[in-house]
Each structure stands twice: as C-alpha cells, then as structure tokens.
Amino acid sequence: xxxxxxxxxxxxxxxxxxxxxxxxxxxxxxxxxxxxxxxxxxxxxxxxxxxxxxxxxxxxxxxxxxxxxxxxxxxxxxxxxxxxxxxxxxxxxxxxxxxxxxxxxxxxxxxxxxxxxxxxxxxxxxxxxxxxxxxxxxxxxxxxxxxxxxxxxxxxxxxxxxxxxxxxxxxxxxxxxxxxxxxxxxxxxxxxxxxxxxxxxxxxxxxxxxxxxxxxxxxxxxxxxxxxxxxxxxxxxxxxxxxxxxxxxxxxxxxxxxxxxxxxxxxxxxxxxxxxxxxxxxxxxxxxxxxxxxxxxxxxxxxxxxxxxxxxxxxxxxxxxxxxxxxxxxxxxxxxxxxxxxxxxxxxxxxxxxxxxxxxxxxxxxxxxxxxxxxxxxxxxxxxxxxxxxxxxxxxxxxxxxxxxxxxxxxxxxxxxxxxxxxxxxxxxxxxxxxxxxxxxxxxxxxxxxxxxxxxxxxxxxxxxxxxxxxxxxxxxxxxxxxxxxxxxxxxxxxxxx
Numbered sequence: 001x002x003x004x005x006x007x008x009x010x011x012x013x014x015x016x017x018x019x020x021x022x023x024x025x026x027x028x029x030x031x032x033x034x035x036x037x038x039x040x041x042x043x044x045x046x047x048x049x050x051x052x053x054x055x056x057x058x059x060x061x062x063x064x065x066x067x068x069x070x071x072x073x074x075x076x077x078x079x080x081x082x083x084x085x086x087x088x089x090x091x092x093x094x095x096x097x098x099x100x101x102x103x104x105x106x107x108x109x110x111x112x113x114x115x116x117x118x119x120x121x122x123x124x125x126x127x128x129x130x131x132x133x134x135x136x137x138x139x140x141x142x143x144x145x146x147x148x149x150x151x152x153x154x155x156x157x158x159x160x161x162x163x164x165x166x167x168x169x170x171x172x173x174x175x176x177x178x179x180x181x182x183x184x185x186x187x188x189x190x191x192x193x194x195x196x197x198x199x200x201x202x203x204x205x206x207x208x209x210x211x212x213x214x215x216x217x218x219x220x221x222x223x224x225x226x227x228x229x230x231x232x233x234x235x236x237x238x239x240x241x242x243x244x245x246x247x248x249x250x251x252x253x254x255x256x257x258x259x260x261x262x263x264x265x266x267x268x269x270x271x272x273x274x275x276x277x278x279x280x281x282x283x284x285x286x287x288x289x290x291x292x293x294x295x296x297x298x299x300x301x302x303x304x305x306x307x308x309x310x311x312x313x314x315x316x317x318x319x320x321x322x323x324x325x326x327x328x329x330x331x332x333x334x335x336x337x338x339x340x341x342x343x344x345x346x347x348x349x350x351x352x353x354x355x356x357x358x359x360x361x362x363x364x365x366x367x368x369x370x371x372x373x374x375x376x377x378x379x380x381x382x383x384x385x386x387x388x389x390x391x392x393x394x395x396x397x398x399x400x401x402x403x404x405x406x407x408x409x410x411x412x413x414x415x416x417x418x419x420x421x422x423x424x425x426x427x428x429x430x431x432x433x434x435x436x437x438x439x440x441x442x443x444x445x446x447x448x449x450x451x452x453x454x455x456x457x458x459x460x461x462x463x464x465x466x467x468x469x470x471x472x473x474x475x476x477x478x479x480x481x482x483x484x485x486x487x488x489x490x491x492x493x494x495x496x497x498x
Contacts (some may be wrong), residue, residue: 011206018195025191032184039177043170045099049106050166052096056113057159059085059092060120064152067124071131071139082124089121106162113158120151336378336464338489343382343417344373347407350386357394363403370410375417376488381461385469386421388458389481393423398476412484415491419483428473436471466492 066082069075100106123142130139142148344367351365358365390405397403404424412418428436437459462469466486473479486492 018199021191021194025187025194028187029184032180032187036177036180036184039173039180043173043177046166046170046173048095049099049103050163050170052092052099053159053162053166055092056089056096056117057156059089060117060152060155063089063121063124064148067128070128071143074131074136079128082128086121089117093117105165109158109162113155116151116154116158120148120155123148123151336381336489338376339379340374340376341379341382342373343375343409343419344369346379346382347386347409347419350383350390351405351407353387354390354394358403358405361397361402363397363405365405365407367407368409372411372417372487373409375485376490377465377485378489381465385458385461385483388455389421392455393421393425397423397425398478415487417485417487419485420480421483422478422480424478427475427477427479428471429475430473433471433473437469465489 062081063085066079066085069078070082072078097110100110127139127142127148130136130142347367351367355365393403393405401424406420406422408420408422410418437455459469462483462485466489467484469484470482471479472482
C-alpha cells in the first residue's frame with residue numbers, strides 16, 4: 001500500500017514537473033518568436049528607410065551628373081539622367097516621407113533636407129536653362145560660386161548621417177535577432193534535455209515501482225515458502241520436543257525409581273532386622289535363646305546400620321536427581337535478556353576460569369575468530385554453556401597428555417554463527433555421541449563426580465537461544481562440540497511470535 005502511494009506521488013510529481021516545464025518552454029518560445037517577428041518587421045521597415053534615403057541621394061547625384069555633362073558637352077543627350085531624376089524625385093521624396101513619417105527621430109532630417117534639395121534642384125535647373133540660352137559664361141559663373149557644391153555637401157551630410165543611424169539600428173536589430181535565435185536554440189536544447197530527464201525520471205519511477213512490485217511478489221512467495229518451512233520446522237521441533245519429553249520422562253522415572261526400589265528393599269531388610277531386635281527386647285520374663293541373641297546382635301551391629309546407610313544414600317541420590325531436574329527446569333523458565341555481546345571476549349573470560357588447570361598440565365586455550373564476533377543473545381545462558389563445556393574438557397582430559405582447547409568462531413550461513421569447541425581429551429565412542437546429551441547419562445569410564453546433567457543442560461540452554469549443539473568425536477583423540485547460534489536473538493523471538 002505504501003509503495004503504491006509513493007508511486008502515485010512520484011508519478012504526479014513527475015507529471016507536474018513535465019507540464020510546468022512544457023508550459024515554460026512553450027511560453028518562452030512564443031515570446032522569443034514574437035520578439036523575433038517584431039525585430040524582423042523593424043528590420044524590414046528600416047531597410048525601406050535606408051532604400052528611400054539611398055534613392056533620394058542617388059536621384060540628386062544623377063541630376064547633378066546630367067547637369068555637369070550637359071555643361072561640359074553642351075549635348076542635350078547628357079541631360080537624360082537629369083530628366084529621369086526630375087521625374088523620379090517627387091515619388092522618391094514621397095517614399096522617404098512615408099517611411100520616415102512614423103519616426104520622430106527622423107523629422108529633423110526631413111526639415112533640413114527639403115530646403116537643401118529644393119535649392120540644389122533650383123541651382124541645377126538655372127544652370128541648364130542658361131546653357132540652353134547660350135549664356136555659357138553666366139552658367140559657368142553660377143557653377144563657380146560653389147553654392148551648388150555647398151548644397152550638395154549638405155544633402156550628402158544629412159543623408160549619410162541618416163544612413164549611419166539606420167545602419168546602426170539595423171546592426172542592433174540583427175544582434176537582437178541573433179541573440180533571440182541563440183536563446184531559442186538553447187531553450188529548445190535545454191527543454192529537450194529537461195524533457196528527457198523528466199521522461200527518464202518517470203521511467204525510473206515506473207521501473208522502481210515495477211521492481212518493488214516484483215520484489216514484493218518474491219517476498220510474498222518467499223514468505224509462503226518460508227511459512228511452509230517454518231510450519232515444517234515447528235512440526236519437527238514439536239516432534240523432537242515430544243520425543244525428548246518422552247525420553248526425559250523415561251529417564252527420570254527410571255533413575256528416580258532405582259533409589260526408590262533400593263529404599264523399599266532395604267526397608268524390608270530393616271523390617272526383618274527390627275523383628276529380630278524386637279524378639280530379643282520383648283522376651284520379657286523368659287530368657288532369649290542363643291539364636292535370638294545372635295540375630296539381635298547381628299541386626300544391631302550390621303543389618304540396621306547397613307540398611308540405614310543404603311537408605312540414606314538412595315535418598316541423597318534422589319535429592320541430587322530432583323535438584324538437577326529443578327535446575328534445568330528453572331533455567332528453561334528464566335526470561336532471556338538479549339544484549340549485544342562480544343563473543344570472543346566472553347569466551348576468553350570463560351577460558352580464564354580453567355586456565356590455571358590447563359597450565360598445571362602444560363595445556364593451552366586458543367581462540368580463532370572471523371570477522372563476525374558480535375551477536376545479540378543472552379549472556380547468562382552463553383556463560384553457562386561455555387562454562388559446562390570447558391569444565392567437561394578439563395574433567396575428561398587424557399591422562400599424561402597436555403590438554404589443548406581450540407575455539408573457532410565463524411559465520412554459519414545467513415544471520416547465524418558457528419562456534420567449534422575442540423579438545424584433545426578422552427573422546428567419546430560413536431555409540432554415545434547422542435547419548436551424552438541425555439539427562440543423567442554419562443559415557444566412558446565413570447571416574448569423575450557428576451550426575452550426567454552437564455551436556456543435557458548445555459543442549460537445553462542453547463535450544464532456548466534458537467540454536468543447537470552436536471558433537472564429533474574420536475575415542476582417545478578428542479571431541480569437537482559444534483554450536484550453532486543466531487546472530488540476533490530478538491529476531492528469533494519475533495519469528496516465534498509469528
């Protein structure tokens with residue numbers, strides 16, 4: 001549900017970004033296109049202005065050229081440029097007025113230009129008329145006054161200034177058009193990149209969502225498979241627990257029954273002895289026979305003390321067995337306290353309790369740890385487990401051989417850790433490798449004190465921690481106890497709660 005909501009939020013965000021981006025790109029592009037259109041219109045208008053200015057200047061120059069040719073040659077054919085200029089001048093002047101009429105900055109140009117052109121054209125007309133009348137000297141005198149030259153220079157000055165102003169404006173417009181074109185190009189490129197990024201982001205979001213869905217589907221399938229496996233594991237654990245309960249009940253009833261049978265048997269002997277004593281004591285006025293006296297003395301000196309001793313021994317045995325059962329039961333009911341533990345440091349602390357016993361025989365304890373030594377588990381249970389294993393190693397060491405303990409810590413699959421506790425002691429026969437974990441069962445020569453609960457206690461403790469213990473052994477060479485534990489006991493609790 002959370003993944004779907006995140007996917008919807010991401011999709012809406014990408015869609016919103018894409019729309020905003022497109023709106024921005026389209027709006028800015030339209031503005032650039034409009035600005036470019038305005039620049040183009042202004043450029044066309046200025047080009048008409050420029051053409052009008054050049055047209056007026058060319059017309060006046062053509063008129064002057066025709067006049068000069070006619071004065072020099074006195075050939076009427078040279079007046080053709082002048083005649084054409086006279087015909088074109090009104091139209092060109094009107095075109096100039098039309099093109100500059102909407103431009104206030106050119107108004108002074110028209111005001112100054114009109115008198116100069118009119119004066120120049122009047123000077124040209126008078127010179128031609130004098131030449132036609134044959135008054136060459138007067139025409140040359142008019143030409144030599146330089147009045148026409150000054151008017152022509154003034155016309156050129158005004159028109160060239162207007163041309164320069166127009167050309168500068170055209171250059172500015174061209175620069176703006178180029179800048180607008182560059183901006184449009186970069187906006188297009190940037191927009192394309194941004195759109196690709198948005199599309200790529202959308203594809204990434206979709207891909208992640210599809211991947212999350214696929215992962216969720218795989219997790220569901222794994223959970224289904226895991227659920228079936230957990231059901232099978234729980235079933236196996238239940239079967240094993242039932243088998244252990246049955247075996248435990250058999251062992252307890254068998255081992256507790258033996259002292260009871262002994263007590264009952266010696267109570268019968270005690271009853272027999274009491275009868276012999278009673279016959280002697282209760283003789284009253286008669287004198288006991290020799291047989292009665294002998295039997296009474298035998299009962300008091302031997303039978304009664306022997307029976308009492310055996311009864312006392314059997315009751316002590318029963319008390320020890322009951323206390324052992326209570327110890328295992330009490331530890332099984334104890335609430336576990338998971339905490340982070342440095343396993344190597346904990347094992348080193350436990351080996352220090354038997355280090356003096358190792359030193360007495362020239363033995364040693366070595367700990368090899370991999371990169372994982374920190375686990376979350378119950379410290380008290382682990383101390384009990386390693387304490388029992390190390391005590392057993394010392395108790396059942398091989399006579400005449402220095403005891404060597406090797407503890408190896410390494411990963412054992414996902415979220416599990418393995419500890420191998422290896423010794424070079426007496427070893428265990430193959431027929432007893434499982435029997436040693438049963439309550440009140442001991443293997444090999446029974447030359448050490450104990451009730452046979454140590455390894456049973458170890459297995460009970462380690463299974464409470466979600467682990468297990470097995471043993472590999474060669475008789476006469478040594479044993480390796482293999483402990484498997486979860487690295488995080490809290491996850492075992494959560495799994496058991498599901």
